[in-house]
Amino acid sequence: MTVRAAAVVFPGTNCERDCALVLERLGVSVELLWHTEPHLHGADIVVLPGGFAHGDYLRTGAIARFSPVMDAVSAHARNGGLVIGICNGFQVLCEAGLLPGALRKNRGLSFLCHWTEVRVCNHATPFTSRAEEGQRLKLPINHFEGGYYCDESTLAELRENGQVALRYEHNPNGSLDDIAGITNAAGNVLGLMPHPERACEALLGSEDGVVLLSSMIDSALRAA
Amino acid sequence: MSRYLAKVDVMPKDGISDPQGQTIERALPALGLKGISSVRVGKSISLQIDATDEDDARRRVSEVCARLLSNPVIESFDVVVLPL
Numbered sequence: 001m002t003v004r005a006a007a008v009v010f011p012g013t014n015c016e017r018d019c020a021l022v023l024e025r026l027g028v029s030v031e032l033l034w035h036t037e038p039h040l041h042g043a044d045i046v047v048l049p050g051g052f053a054h055g056d057y058l059r060t061g062a063i064a065r066f067s068p069v070m071d072a073v074s075a076h077a078r079n080g081g082l083v084i085g086i087c088n089g090f091q092v093l094c095e096a097g098l099l100p101g102a103l104r105k106n107r108g109l110s111f112l113c114h115w116t117e118v119r120v121c122n123h124a125t126p127f128t129s130r131a132e133e134g135q136r137l138k139l140p141i142n143h144f145e146g147g148y149y150c151d152e153s154t155l156a157e158l159r160e161n162g163q164v165a166l167r168y169e170h171n172p173n174g175s176l177d178d179i180a181g182i183t184n185a186a187g188n189v190l191g192l193m194p195h196p197e198r199a200c201e202a203l204l205g206s207e208d209g210v211v212l213l214s215s216m217i218d219s220a221l222r223a224a
Numbered sequence: 225m226s227r228y229l230a231k232v233d234v235m236p237k238d239g240i241s242d243p244q245g246q247t248i249e250r251a252l253p254a255l256g257l258k259g260i261s262s263v264r265v266g267k268s269i270s271l272q273i274d275a276t277d278e279d280d281a282r283r284r285v286s287e288v289c290a291r292l293l294s295n296p297v298i299e300s301f302d303v304v305v306l307p308l
Contacts, residue, residue: 059295066292095295102297109243149240149298174241 003220006033006043008073008089010053010064015086015197019049022200026210026217035067044220045082046073048089050142050195060103060145061091070096082126082220083189087143090181090191099184099191100158101150107174111144115205117169118180118194122162125183126219127190130211137208139194141172146193148179161185166192190216225274226307228281233302234294235266269293272308281305 005028007016020030031041035053040046054063064070070092077083077098085093093099106112118139120131131137150158155177158164166181173193181192196209236242244265252260271288275281282305289301 058293062292062295094297100297102295104240104298105243107241107243109247151297174243 001221001224003028003045003217003224004041004043005030005045005047006040007031007047007049008033008035008069009049010035010051010067010092012053012055013049013051013088015050015088015195016047018195018197019047019086022197022209022213023047023217025200026213028217033069035064035069038068038072040069040072040076043076043081044224045084045216046076048073048083048085048092049197050087050089053088053092056088056145059095060088061093061095064092065096074098077184077189080186080188080223082216082223084127084216085189085191086195086197087141087146087193090193091145093189093191098189099182100154101148101176101182103145103193104147104149104174105145106143106147106172112146112172113142114140114172116141116172116180116194118166119169121164121167122183124162125165125187125190125215127183127212127216128165129218130215135211136169137166137199137211138206139196139199139208140205141194142198143173143193146172147174148176148182148193150176157185158182163187165190166194225276228273228275228278229306229308230271230273230281230285231304231306232269232271232285232289232293233266234269234289234299235264235301237298237300240298266299267293278305278307 199206199209
């Protein structure tokens, strides 16, 4: 069986081709889906790639949430379908209520574009099953608004449910509890600020992104 | 129906750190300005709305604020409505 992914393209999204290239190399059939599409065309995985959806006007992800495709993405997530939001995609998932919390401007107000080391804090999610618990992954970040925030009771829930999938080894942006990536309670939706799709070739500095993306593909195959 | 002008202030919630406000605050001493604290930066949005009365206008603008103009996780909002 071939796993099918839909990479959603909002006006201003700019990482969809990187995501598509990497997933195709891993054997996934990828369709780029314009944000006005009301259907996912049978995709097993929805990818919300990075960029500046709708110019990041008002707040990052605030307008994207109202794009017609998001109803289909929400329905897919509710039905247990896999959804991964990378960087701006993470911000969209939070605004859409598919993940709790919000992303704030980086501490220090710097746009950050560098490698980070993240730790796999829960290897039992559909996105981390190929990792060892505690495994360090070298992944790049590229964002201005990546400081994760939620209230205390939400943070307690995230910790209790094992929803904190990834933490920074050295917190770059003031993110609460060093959070780099979280899942929803069911585990089928992941949002993360680092870019796994930019860490899939040794020549580019790291292949660690493959760990996350291959785990996700394994999960899609298991669900089929 | 009458037309109203709504002025909306969206601010970082109390207790939420505001890097923009902090940066401005740190710049003030360089200007020789003292005794200024608690700088917070938000957004001001104005819009016009047709409504049956002022309460109706305020209620509907508040809904727009809650659903779109603010993110309730990190921001609070304040609405002032004026007849045009």
